[in-house]
Amino acid sequence: MFRDKIPPTSAFQSLVASLDFMDSSLLQVSDLHSVFHVAGGRLRAVDGVSFEIPSRGTLGIVGESGCGKTVTALSILRLLQPPAEIESGSVLFRARNNAGSKKKGPGESEDRPALDLLKISERRMRRIRGAEISMVFQEPASALNPVLNAGDQIAEAVRAHEKVSRKESWDRAVAMMEAVSIPDAARRAKEYPHQLSGGLRQRVMIAMALVCRPQLLIADEPTTALDVTVQAQILELLQSMCGQYDLSMLFISHDLGVIAAVADEVAVMYCGKIVEHAPVEELFANPRHPYTQGLLRSLPTVTLGEMPTRKLEAIPGSVPNLMNLSVGCKFEPRCAVRLEECKTFDPPLYPLGKNHSTRCVLCRPT
Amino acid sequence: MPQATPLLQVENLIKHFPADSTRWFAKSKEFVHAVDGISFSIPAGEVFGLVGESGCGKSTAARLILRLIEPTSGKIQFDGMDWLALGEKELRRQRRVMQIIFQDPYSSLNPRMRIGAALAEPFEVHKVCSSRAEVRSRVEELLQMVGLDPQAFGRYPHEFSGGQRQRIAIARAIALKPKFVVADEPVSSLDVSVQAQIINLLADLREEFHLTYLFISHSLPVVSHLCDRIAVMYLGKIVEMGSRDEIFRNSGHPYTRVLLSAVLPPDPKPKSSRIVLRGEIPSAVKIPSGCRFHPRCPIADAHCAEAEPPVETLSATHWSACFKVNEAAQLTAK
Numbered sequence: 278m279f280r281d282k283i284p285p286t287s288a289f290q291s292l293v294a295s296l297d298f299m300d301s302s303l304l305q306v307s308d309l310h311s312v313f314h315v316a317g318g319r320l321r322a323v324d325g326v327s328f329e330i331p332s333r334g335t336l337g338i339v340g341e342s343g344c345g346k347t348v349t350a351l352s353i354l355r356l357l358q359p360p361a362e363i364e365s366g367s368v369l370f371r372a373r374n375n376a377g378s379k380k381k382g383p384g385e386s387e388d389r390p391a392l393d394l395l396k397i398s399e400r401r402m403r404r405i406r407g408a409e410i411s412m413v414f415q416e417p418a419s420a421l422n423p424v425l426n427a428g429d430q431i432a433e434a435v436r437a438h439e440k441v442s443r444k445e446s447w448d449r450a451v452a453m454m455e456a457v458s459i460p461d462a463a464r465r466a467k468e469y470p471h472q473l474s475g476g477l478r479q480r481v482m483i484a485m486a487l488v489c490r491p492q493l494l495i496a497d498e499p500t501t502a503l504d505v506t507v508q509a510q511i512l513e514l515l516q517s518m519c520g521q522y523d524l525s526m527l528f529i530s531h532d533l534g535v536i537a538a539v540a541d542e543v544a545v546m547y548c549g550k551i552v553e554h555a556p557v558e559e560l561f562a563n564p565r566h567p568y569t570q571g572l573l574r575s576l577p578t579v580t581l582g583e584m585p586t587r588k589l590e591a592i593p594g595s596v597p598n599l600m601n602l603s604v605g606c607k608f609e610p611r612c613a614v615r616l617e618e619c620k621t622f623d624p625p626l627y628p629l630g631k632n633h634s635t636r637c638v639l640c641r642p643t
Numbered sequence: 644m645p646q647a648t649p650l651l652q653v654e655n656l657i658k659h660f661p662a663d664s665t666r667w668f669a670k671s672k673e674f675v676h677a678v679d680g681i682s683f684s685i686p687a688g689e690v691f692g693l694v695g696e697s698g699c700g701k702s703t704a705a706r707l708i709l710r711l712i713e714p715t716s717g718k719i720q721f722d723g724m725d726w727l728a729l730g731e732k733e734l735r736r737q738r739r740v741m742q743i744i745f746q747d748p749y750s751s752l753n754p755r756m757r758i759g760a761a762l763a764e765p766f767e768v769h770k771v772c773s774s775r776a777e778v779r780s781r782v783e784e785l786l787q788m789v790g791l792d793p794q795a796f797g798r799y800p801h802e803f804s805g806g807q808r809q810r811i812a813i814a815r816a817i818a819l820k821p822k823f824v825v826a827d828e829p830v831s832s833l834d835v836s837v838q839a840q841i842i843n844l845l846a847d848l849r850e851e852f853h854l855t856y857l858f859i860s861h862s863l864p865v866v867s868h869l870c871d872r873i874a875v876m877y878l879g880k881i882v883e884m885g886s887r888d889e890i891f892r893n894s895g896h897p898y899t900r901v902l903l904s905a906v907l908p909p910d911p912k913p914k915s916s917r918i919v920l921r922g923e924i925p926s927a928v929k930i931p932s933g934c935r936f937h938p939r940c941p942i943a944d945a946h947c948a949e950a951e952p953p954v955e956t957l958s959a960t961h962w963s964a965c966f967k968v969n970e971a972a973q974l975t976a977k
């Protein structure tokens with residue numbers, strides 16, 4: 278959808294947003310702006326990002342280091358710490374009527390009101406975090422508490438949201454560890470994070486994220502720190518969990534191959550903005566933004582039985598510093614097909630039909 | 644394949660570290676088998692790839708070859724010399740012909756040194772220039788060669804992006820026109836859009852200076868573009884070696900095939916063509932019996948746990964250490 282036209286008054290914005298918040302979506306981010314207050318001004322880490330996450334679907338966000346993926350995720354959960362801050366925008370979320378209840382029946386979603394997560398109280402937000410929306414981080418070692426054993430970490434997540442006994446929460450933890458295919462779960466539950474391998478730690482993180490049956494899982498580069506053979510296991514696990522638990526997922530990665538494997542829809546980010554958004558097949562078959570095209574061409578890829586090529590097509594230059602961006606298209610300094618006007622004109626997302634949109638003047642409707 | 648005398652020849656190289664030296668109560672007889680008997684040779688002008696998952700011993704092999712650490716046992720011949728027999732002084736003199744590029748361009752440059760000075764250092768240390776003006780022009784030439792602004796002289800490392808810093812590190816490595824360059828994961832910490840630039844730069848420099856590379860990476864797609872021959876390492880040992888075509892089209896080792904099938908192409912269609920392996924790479928302290936890959940191997944049988952597989956020759960340039968090479972060569976995703 279085409280949201281750059283929405284005037285920037287927030288009351289009007291959330292009204293408009295809730296009007297077109299489609300029944301099929303679980304979460305809708307509109308015109309999100311998040312900044313870092315740094316020496317020399319404001320660094321616009323997330324600069325007007327809008328997207329929807331379909332219920333029981335996966336939206337992939339792909340982009341290079343520093344383009345604002347993690348800040349987007351943390352903004353949704355209101356976990357940004359100073360000097361970072363959400364400046365404006367809305368995050369509409371279709372919360373369950375009462376947190377912790379059973380799975381929703383078919384057709385129930387239409388009745389649930391959409392909350393603007395950026396407006397609710399911190400107390401209410403805490404009931405949503407971990408119970409309705411959970412997050413899995415890139416580096417499981419730093420996201421887990423080093424002095425709690427695996428079982429206690431997960432049990433604590435249960436008790437944070439539900440009134441259950443220690444015994445019951447421990448049993449739930451072990452059951453969840455079994456569900457994420459941790460071999461010998463009852464024994465592993467008593468082990469501390471440093472005793473677990475990278476892959477097992479990530480499984481514990483996933484168990485902890487899913488134990489309260491959230492509706493949405495935000496996975497921020499969940500496999501980047503892992504070896505490829507372990508990455509394959511974790512991706513398989515996440516996909517089977519999505520099916521089993523009716524999960525929606527926001528999956529963040531810098532790896533186009535991973536995104537192709539897990540996402541239903543893809544948003545490509547560059548310098549704090551979404552530059553292209555499309556269903557996954559469409560994006561890979563028919564990329565329209567010069568940055569997306571360049572990324573795809575520059576990837577070293579080869580699989581079993583294929584002949585590798587010799588020379589790669591690289592994108593010249595590098596990702597610019599967000600503190601001194603030009604006024605025009607942020608990709609202009611590196612773009613091979615730039616026009617004169619791209620220096621001064623920053624294009625909006627132009628719709629291309631079939632849910633496909635791209636931020637490039639070459640795709641401007643005539 | 645050039646069959647001249649190899650520039651580098653490594654024979655049964657072994658490095659065992661004492662295990663867990665931080666824990667005084669640890670059993671003192673335990674060792675990390677970081678590199679557990681590897682042999683290969685690299686003819687002049689070749690790019691040789693060493694691939695494997697983290698912890699399999701790639702960086703340890705690199706540090707041994709550069710003599711940043713000393714091996715437990717084994718032989719290294721370099722440029723006709725008994726490399727391990729060189730004394731401190733002779734080694735320092737020879738260092739200029741063998742250079743390394745590290746994974747992390749941040750830590751390999753001194754943050755307080757302007758890049759002009761960092762790049763001038765090799766010329767000054769080895770006294771190859773007769774004047775400061777000559778040093779300066781050599782540095783400018785270097786900057787140009789690696790695609791940086793020659794006027795970038797007076798800037799500090801933090802003023803450069805990751806890719807640019809890696810270019811500076813490469814410039815430093817090639818400053819004295821070495822014969823041999825070890826590149827240890829040179830693109831792993833870089834942005835996707837910049838990785839290709841650095842791979843292409845390494846390819847261009849190879850042409851221009853007839854360089855020989857040992858190119859280390861955990862990623863088969865990355866090595867595929869540059870390497871002539873590839874060795875796949877698992878838990879301290881090379882399990883398969885072959886030309887690039889042989890490894891990609893005709894691999895005869897289950898582990899290589901698993902690594903290849905774990906590569907996710909940027910294409911959403913073939914979603915189910917992965918061989919998903921169980922478990923993770925075991926600790927290098929307790930090496931599994933028999934074939935060290937057997938606990939994870941999708942086609943292992945009882946025999947694999949008992950005896951170490953011999954090297955099966957598949958062609959003049961291709962071998963695999965597996966009892967079941969024929970079955971391995973058929974292994975594809977279910």
Ligand SMILES: Nc1ncnc2c1ncn2[C@@H]1O[C@H](COP(=O)(O)OP(=O)(O)OP(=O)(O)O)[C@@H](O)[C@H]1O
Nearest residue numbers: 313315322341342343344345346347348349531599
């Ligand atoms: N503590 C901070 N202070 C100032 N700027 C920051 C800080 N943390 C992040 N940033 C900036 O915010 C921008 C977005 O960062 P973010 O962490 O969202 O990137 P990302 O897309 O998740 O990257 P990566 O792939 O490296 O994880 C970057 O330009 C980064 O430099």
Ligand SMILES: Nc1ncnc2c1ncn2[C@@H]1O[C@H](COP(=O)(O)OP(=O)(O)O)[C@@H](O)[C@H]1O
Nearest residue numbers: 660675677696697698699700701702703704927
């Ligand atoms: N100085 C050291 N002391 C003890 N163990 C080490 C040391 N250096 C490396 N190792 C161990 O040796 C193995 C191989 O490490 P390394 O060569 O760095 O692997 P790679 O580069 O393939 O990721 C690992 O198990 C690692 O933990």
Ligand code: SF4
Nearest residue numbers: 606609612619637638
């Ligand atoms: S708007 Fe111009 S500079 Fe930006 S991507 Fe399109 S053509 Fe390139």
Ligand code: SF4
Nearest residue numbers: 934937940947965966
């Ligand atoms: S020797 Fe046996 S365990 Fe080892 S790779 Fe071959 S089949 Fe697998």
Ligand SMILES: [Mg+2]
Nearest residue numbers: 346347348497
């Ligand atoms: Mg991030």
Ligand SMILES: [Mg+2]
Nearest residue numbers: 701702703828
């Ligand atoms: Mg290493």
